[in-house]
Amino acid sequence: MTTLTTGSEAWWQSKKGPEWVREKGNYRVTFWWRDPKGTQNTSTVKRVWLYITGITDHHQNARPQSLERIPDTDVWQWQGEFSPEWRGSYCFIPSDNEHDFADAVFEDAHPDRLALREGWRKLLPHAVSDPLNPQSWRGGRGHAVSALEMPDAPVQPGWDHPDTPYQPPVCIEWNSTRLDNRRRVWIFTTGDDSPERPLAILLDGQFWAESMPVWSALTSLTTGHKLPPAVYVLIDVIDIEHRSRELPCNPDFWLAVQEELFPLVKKHAPFSDRADRTVVAGQSFGGLSSLYAGLNWPQRFGCILSQSGSYWWPHRGAQQDGLLIEQLRTGEKTAHGLRIVLEAGRNEPLIFRANQAIYAELQHTQQPVIWRQVDGGHDALCWRGGLTQGLMILWQPLIHSRSLYGIQ
Structure with missing residues (x-):
C-alpha cells in the first residue's frame, strides 16, 4: 500500500473531514485544515481556532484550542477525545493574529469567563465550515459550521431520510399590529x-x-405513521434584537400569535384549536418561551417541547434562579394539565443546571414531565433529532387515532 506524503495533493484528496480511531472505549478524532496560502513561509495565518460546540465553545470554562501546523506543509491539525455517542457541530477560525484572546484567558486552567466570551464574540463572525466536510450549514449565530457524528450517536428520527419528497411550504408575511412589526x-x-x-x-x-x-x-x-398529519407554523424571529425581546417571557408576543397569527394561518390551512393537540417547540430562548406559553395559556398550548431552554433568564451567570423557576417555586405558575418534554445537553453547563432546576420544580405538578439528557452541547445538530423525537412523544396519543388518517 502506497503511503501518501502529508500535504500532497493526493493526500488532501483522500481527506473527507475529521478522522477517528477507537481508543480505550472512546474515539480519538483528528481535524484537518488546509492553509490556502501554503506553508509558514508564504502564509500569514498564525492560529486556526477550533470551535467545537460543547467541547471548546464559549459555554466551556476552558482554554481556547488552536490547530497546529505541520512544519513546511499547508496542513493544520488538532486531536481530541470524544465519546462513541458524541454528536456536535464545529468550525474553523483562521487568524493572522496570535493574540485574539486576552492574556488572562491562558493564565489559568479555568480562564476568566467574560474575557473568554469576548474573544469568541469577536472571532465567530470570521468562522468557516470545514471544506472537506459535505455536511455543513449556517448556524444560528450566522456563521458556517460542519457536522461531527460518532458511530454510536443516537438515530435522529426522520433526518436519516433527507431525500424524502415533500409538498413545499407556503411562506406568508405577518404584519402584527400588537407587536408593530413584520415577519415571515x-x-x-x-x-x-x-x-x-x-x-x-x-x-x-x-x-x-x-x-x-x-x-x-x-x-x-408522517408517511411512516410515526407522526400524525399536522400543520406546522414556523415563525421568523426577524433579527437578534427582536428575538431577545420577544422570546424571553413576553406576553405580547404570545397574545399576538393567538389573536393575529392563528386566524391568518387558518385561511391557508385548517387546524385543531384543542390544547392537547397543540405543540410549542423551541430551543434556547425559544425553549424558555415555549414553557412560558404553556404556563400562561394552558387552555391553548397544551404540549411543550423545550430544548436547551434558557431558564437562567434574566440572571445570566448570577447565583440566582431565572424568572420561571422562581415563579414555579412560589406557586405563581402551574403546569397542571400540560404535557412537557424537557431536553438539555450535558455539555452546556449553565443551561443544563437551569433545566435540572426547572425539571425539579415541574416534578411537583401532577402531569408527567419527560426529561432527556443529550451527549452534546448548545447545538442545532442535537436539537434536530430532539425536535422530531419530541413531536413523536407529545403526539403519541394521536398517532393511533384512526380518524386522523381518515379511517372510520
Missing part, C-alpha cells in the same frame, strides 16, 4: 386537509425553514 411565517402541512389536524409552532422558524430545513424529516415520519 412558513406554513407546512402534511396529510389531507382536516380541521382536526394538530398544530405545531416552531420558534426560530427561519432556521428550520432555511438553514436546516425540516420538511423531509417531518414528511418521512
